[in-house]
Amino acid sequence: MNAEASADNIIEVRDLVVQYGDHTVINEISFNVRRGEIFVILGGSGCGKSTLLRNLVGLMKPSKGTIAINGEDFTAMKDSERSLVRKHMGMCFQGSALFNSMTVGDNVALPLREHTQLEESTIEIMTRIKLELVGLGEFADYLPSELSGGMKKRAGLARAMAMDPEIIFYDEPSAGLDPIVAAGLDELIRQMQNTFNVTSIVVTHELESVKMIADRVCMLEKGHIIGIGSLEEIRNIDHPYVKRFFARKSQPESASDNTYFQTMTGETKTT
Amino acid sequence: MTLFFGYVGRTTLNSLFSFALVCQLMLDTLNWLFLQPLLGKGLRWRSAIEQFVEFGARSMPIVGLITFLVGAIIALQSAYTLEQWGATRFIADLVGISALRELAPLMAAILVTGRNGSAIAAEIGTMKVAEEIDALEVMGLNPVKFLVVPKFLAMVLALPCITVLAMFIMIAGGFFVSVFVIDVDAAVYIEQTMGALKGKDLLTGMVKSFFFALVICWVGIYRGFQVEGGAEGVGRQTTSSVVTSIFLIIIADLVWTILFYFL
Ligand SMILES: Nc1ncnc2c1ncn2[C@@H]1O[C@H](COP(=O)(O)OP(=O)(O)O)[C@@H](O)[C@H]1O
Ligand SMILES: [Mg+2]
Numbered sequence: 001m002n003a004e005a006s007a008d009n010i011i012e013v014r015d016l017v018v019q020y021g022d023h024t025v026i027n028e029i030s031f032n033v034r035r036g037e038i039f040v041i042l043g044g045s046g047c048g049k050s051t052l053l054r055n056l057v058g059l060m061k062p063s064k065g066t067i068a069i070n071g072e073d074f075t076a077m078k079d080s081e082r083s084l085v086r087k088h089m090g091m092c093f094q095g096s097a098l099f100n101s102m103t104v105g106d107n108v109a110l111p112l113r114e115h116t117q118l119e120e121s122t123i124e125i126m127t128r129i130k131l132e133l134v135g136l137g138e139f140a141d142y143l144p145s146e147l148s149g150g151m152k153k154r155a156g157l158a159r160a161m162a163m164d165p166e167i168i169f170y171d172e173p174s175a176g177l178d179p180i181v182a183a184g185l186d187e188l189i190r191q192m193q194n195t196f197n198v199t200s201i202v203v204t205h206e207l208e209s210v211k212m213i214a215d216r217v218c219m220l221e222k223g224h225i226i227g228i229g230s231l232e233e234i235r236n237i238d239h240p241y242v243k244r245f246f247a248r249k250s251q252p253e254s255a256s257d258n259t260y261f262q263t264m265t266g267e268t269k270t271t
Numbered sequence: 272m273t274l275f276f277g278y279v280g281r282t283t284l285n286s287l288f289s290f291a292l293v294c295q296l297m298l299d300t301l302n303w304l305f306l307q308p309l310l311g312k313g314l315r316w317r318s319a320i321e322q323f324v325e326f327g328a329r330s331m332p333i334v335g336l337i338t339f340l341v342g343a344i345i346a347l348q349s350a351y352t353l354e355q356w357g358a359t360r361f362i363a364d365l366v367g368i369s370a371l372r373e374l375a376p377l378m379a380a381i382l383v384t385g386r387n388g389s390a391i392a393a394e395i396g397t398m399k400v401a402e403e404i405d406a407l408e409v410m411g412l413n414p415v416k417f418l419v420v421p422k423f424l425a426m427v428l429a430l431p432c433i434t435v436l437a438m439f440i441m442i443a444g445g446f447f448v449s450v451f452v453i454d455v456d457a458a459v460y461i462e463q464t465m466g467a468l469k470g471k472d473l474l475t476g477m478v479k480s481f482f483f484a485l486v487i488c489w490v491g492i493y494r495g496f497q498v499e500g501g502a503e504g505v506g507r508q509t510t511s512s513v514v515t516s517i518f519l520i521i522i523a524d525l526v527w528t529i530l531f532y533f534l
Binding site: 058093 | 397398401402403405406408409410411412
């Protein structure tokens with residue numbers, strides 16, 4: 001796979017292994033993300049996409065392997081250094097993760113208030129700009145609970161954009177949204193890349209969305225990478241899982257009596 | 272039998288593990304409460320004051336009502352015995368001493384556990400389930416500084432304040448019953464109360480309420496961070512925060528009662 005080091009890579013992942021207890025979720029994967037691209041991590045539910053993302057932003061420590069961001073090993077950093085790097089990262093969570101006790105405007109303003117010495121009036125203007133960017137200019141004084149699912153996701157994006165990050169991570173941006181709202185969000189992701197040249201790492205299982213946004217796709221199955229490349233290249237990989245995924249075929253029933261037995265006794269996790 | 276020892280062993284290990292986690296959390300809090308502000312990292316005063324109002328002022332009506340009633344109950348109960356000796360004026364001593372040394376701190380702590388300890392666990396737990404805690408970390412904001420320290424500060428200041436007021440109200444409850452129901456002379460009751468109470472009684476109550484405050488916010492915070500899974504996890508940890516907290520409050524009460532008895 002194309003995992004050689006280069007100055008063009010904003011993220012370099014090498015031999016990453018992630019485990020929950022004894023359960024290995026990510027198994028020895030390596031890949032690079034190039035500066036300015038939209039890199040999509042595609043895979044079925046439970047294949048470890050969120051887990052991978054949590055490692056990339058440093059919410060979890062991997063069991064093995066390294067993650068380099070702008071050439072610096074993110075996994076080996078002290079907490080203080082890590083929080084410096086994090087100022088250049090934004091993340092959109094699966095459920096938006098807006099702070100429910102604060103208004104949408106305060107949510108977006110929070111990183112600015114905490115990390116910068118800007119005047120309150122400047123912060124207000126910047127907050128408004130970010131909210132306008134995602135089409136929520138009039139909703140600054142609303143509480144998150146008063147917004148629809150799509151609006152919450154967009155507000156989450158505005159908050160992730162607050163500090164003008166270099167990299168934005170998206171965890172299933174279009175999951176749980178109707179096709180029109182989802183398409184709107186995909187457009188926003190493209191727009192962020194075109195306008196601000198941010199690098200985007202998008203985790204998803206929605207093919208429609210991948211078609212719209214992906215520069216490169218990384219196909220993940222059960223913690224292994226099946227392939228990395230353009231959507232066409234991935235589609236043409238001769239692999240049973242890829243074939244099923246693109247044909248929207250269901251998993252064949254348990255391959256052998258043995259795995260069936262294991263499933264019944266709960267010795268292996270299948271989600 | 273092996274099952275029993277297995278259970279004991281596992282429970283002990285788990286408790287030790289929780290204890291280590293709690294200690295870690297405590298050190299972190301002290302760091303963000305005392306050390307980091309000195310290094311210019313600031314403290315979230317506004318949030319702390321909001322929480323102080325919530326824990327203190329908003330708890331006061333229910334704490335006031337209940338402690339007044341408890342004061343009245345003790346007065347009546349002691350009258351039942353003391354009347355036989357014609358010593359009803361000593362109701363004042365009994366009510367005053369139990370209010371200061373024991374019942375005002377305890378009642379206030381138990382009510383605040385139910386009202387605020389559970390709310391702390393539920394709030395942190397809900398934030399954890401909704402990935403809000405993760406969001407804080409990704410933004411480079413420390414959850415301990417952001418969430419824990421304000422609650423800690425507010426609770427440690429609020430509970431002793433409520434307790435002092437609760438002491439007065441409980442004595443007022445006793446006074447009310449003694450004067451209007453049992454016919455003790457008001458002046459005598461006041462004089463008797465003043466004579467019975469010493470500085471040490473107040474100190475005992477305050478020390479207890481300080482430790483009760485530590486228990487309430489630690490259990491709430493710890494249980495909140497323990498939440499796994501969805502809404503169900505929040506419910507489970509919230510319930511168990513109340514039970515654990517009341518249990519530990521009684522233990523702390525016992526320890527301090529013993530210590531102050533011999534001191
Ligand atoms: N906190 C956790 N503890 C133990 N196992 C977990 C935890 N979170 C996720 N897993 C397991 O890791 C696997 C991958 O989960 P996840 O990364 O959330 O998948 P995805 O986001 O691709 O749907 C699943 O099998 C899940 O059961
Ligand atoms: Mg996921």
